[in-house]
Amino acid sequence: MAIFDQAIRRLSLSLSRKRSSLSFSTLSSNPLRVCVVGTGPAGFYTAEKMLKAHQGAEVDIIDRLPTPFGLVRSGVAPDHPDTKIVMNQFSKVAQHERCSFFGNVTLGSSVSLSELRELYHVVVLAYGAESDRALGIPGEYLSGIHSAREFVWWYNGHPDGKNLSPDLKSTDTAVILGQGNVALDVARILLQSTSVLATTDIASHALEALEQSSIRKVYLVGRRGPAQAACTAKELREVLGIKDLCIHINEVDLRKSPEDEEVLKNNRIHRRVYELLSKAAASAPSHRSSSQRELHFVFFRKPDRFLDSGEGSGRVAGVHFEKTMLKAVGPGRQIAVGTGSYEDLDCGLVLKSIGYKSVPVDGLPFDHEKGVVPNIKGRVLADTSGDPTMLEKGLYVCGWLKRGPTGIIATNLYCAEETVASISEDVHQGEIASASTLPKPGRQGLLQLLDNRGVRVVPFSAWEKIDSEERRLGNLRSKPREKLTTYEDLLKAATE
Numbered sequence: 001m002a003i004f005d006q007a008i009r010r011l012s013l014s015l016s017r018k019r020s021s022l023s024f025s026t027l028s029s030n031p032l033r034v035c036v037v038g039t040g041p042a043g044f045y046t047a048e049k050m051l052k053a054h055q056g057a058e059v060d061i062i063d064r065l066p067t068p069f070g071l072v073r074s075g076v077a078p079d080h081p082d083t084k085i086v087m088n089q090f091s092k093v094a095q096h097e098r099c100s101f102f103g104n105v106t107l108g109s110s111v112s113l114s115e116l117r118e119l120y121h122v123v124v125l126a127y128g129a130e131s132d133r134a135l136g137i138p139g140e141y142l143s144g145i146h147s148a149r150e151f152v153w154w155y156n157g158h159p160d161g162k163n164l165s166p167d168l169k170s171t172d173t174a175v176i177l178g179q180g181n182v183a184l185d186v187a188r189i190l191l192q193s194t195s196v197l198a199t200t201d202i203a204s205h206a207l208e209a210l211e212q213s214s215i216r217k218v219y220l221v222g223r224r225g226p227a228q229a230a231c232t233a234k235e236l237r238e239v240l241g242i243k244d245l246c247i248h249i250n251e252v253d254l255r256k257s258p259e260d261e262e263v264l265k266n267n268r269i270h271r272r273v274y275e276l277l278s279k280a281a282a283s284a285p286s287h288r289s290s291s292q293r294e295l296h297f298v299f300f301r302k303p304d305r306f307l308d309s310g311e312g313s314g315r316v317a318g319v320h321f322e323k324t325m326l327k328a329v330g331p332g333r334q335i336a337v338g339t340g341s342y343e344d345l346d347c348g349l350v351l352k353s354i355g356y357k358s359v360p361v362d363g364l365p366f367d368h369e370k371g372v373v374p375n376i377k378g379r380v381l382a383d384t385s386g387d388p389t390m391l392e393k394g395l396y397v398c399g400w401l402k403r404g405p406t407g408i409i410a411t412n413l414y415c416a417e418e419t420v421a422s423i424s425e426d427v428h429q430g431e432i433a434s435a436s437t438l439p440k441p442g443r444q445g446l447l448q449l450l451d452n453r454g455v456r457v458v459p460f461s462a463w464e465k466i467d468s469e470e471r472r473l474g475n476l477r478s479k480p481r482e483k484l485t486t487y488e489d490l491l492k493a494a495t496e
Contacts, residue, residue, distance in 0.1 A: 035062065035123050044094075045413050050124075053424050064104070144349055149356055162486060187218045191215075199479060240276060248296040253297075254278055303322075319345050372403065
């Protein structure tokens with residue numbers, strides 16, 4: 001603890017020197033002080049845009065983890081290194097002379113939202129979605145059923161996912177509910193050769209479990225048809241391209257209705273996905289070798305209940321599905337409705353990829369039905385009524401917390417631009433308390449508060465120590481990095 005106390009004092013002194021070395025034109029004695037909560041793409045893009053738009057502003061970014069980069073680190077699949085290159089851009093933001101990263105700081109327990117609003121002129125919430133939507137059907141909490149988010153955290157070395165320990169030995173069949181990009185990521189990790197995964201930054205505990213896995217069949221199940229599949233062509237192409245993988249698609253499911261034709265005509269992404277699925281179905285071999293792994297695309301099914309093994313173990317043994325059909329509910333929109341016909345699919349592992357869900361904090365207006373903070377262009381509303389005059393002044397939102405868990409990394413860039421534009425407009429119109437007329441303590445006040453509470457703050461320089469240690473360990477195994485997967489190991493590396 002003494003080490004961290006010394007680190008906090010050194011950090012405070014360093015920040016004071018850093019600030020005093022800046023010219024007055026760059027940073028006034030009473031700057032606009034901004035705090036961004038969350039260090040994923042939405043948080044870093046917001047910080048970057050704020051630094052450019054407000055030349056005198058100080059921007060602090062906090063995260064509950066000792067590590068920055070959010071879903072880029074813990075969500076992007078380990079075999080997608082190119083997608084992670086954006087971390088280099090985010091690192092430059094964190095190293096900006098007017099920006100500071102503070103890890104291991106949890107909104108709600110380390111510091112409250114009301115306290116942040118007292119310390120800063122502007123608070124932007126960009127902490128994403130760290131929970132899961134529930135199906136609300138019988139058997140959902142049987143052993144062997146996990147959310148895709150938990151599974152992704154597990155194989156990506158998130159410290160909250162290390163102890164998941166999915167049972168990959170007791171069954172040869174896994175069912176994934178959902179057909180979006182996350183579902184395809186999960187399927188690819190289950191089916192990919194571990195010799196390929198061994199060269200990535202996948203967590204060592206996950207690689208070891210996958211090397212001993214008995215999973216040979218994976219079913220990707222969706223409520224609607226191939227014309228409505230929620231994945232992108234790039235992700236689909238990757239999973240279809242796995243070596244020695246047998247693809248199964250029911251030809252009947254590929255039949256198009258006039259409504260489907262309209263969807264494919266007007267949406268290039270859906271059209272390309274449908275073409276890839278059709279090509280995969282047409283080129284599937286009539287016979288497969290016993291050693292081949294299988295990927296089954298199953299359409300027009302929705303889970304009705306999960307089946308218990310019946311042995312008193314409380315383990316999942318299968319899924320009871322209702323067959324569906326599409327019903328038009330408006331121009332260009334179809335929904336899946338049950339037909340009253342059912343079938344069972346035996347399996348010993350179920351991964352639910354049906355959507356992430358944001359979690360509210362005390363003092364934050366929240367729309368529980370939509371799973372977002374009520375807002376207008378990033379400005380947080382006082383309640384869910386939608387009244388634009390009822391604003392929480394100085395409080396903003398960005399990313400999944402703002403719009404829901406949709407889009408790709410770049411989507412957050414445009415989302416951040418909109419939120420920062422709202423902040424700038426409010427600053428210029430005097431809606432936000434003037435930095436000159438109402439000085440706020442900002443990072444010095446935050447560091448003092450956290451120090452008083454004994455919170456072990458991890459600055460960006462400490463993250464760089466973690467980064468260096470992970471790269472060193474990875475080099476020993478011919479990997480890009482070997483992720484440290486416990487808070488204890490992360491904090492230890494941060495202080496060495």
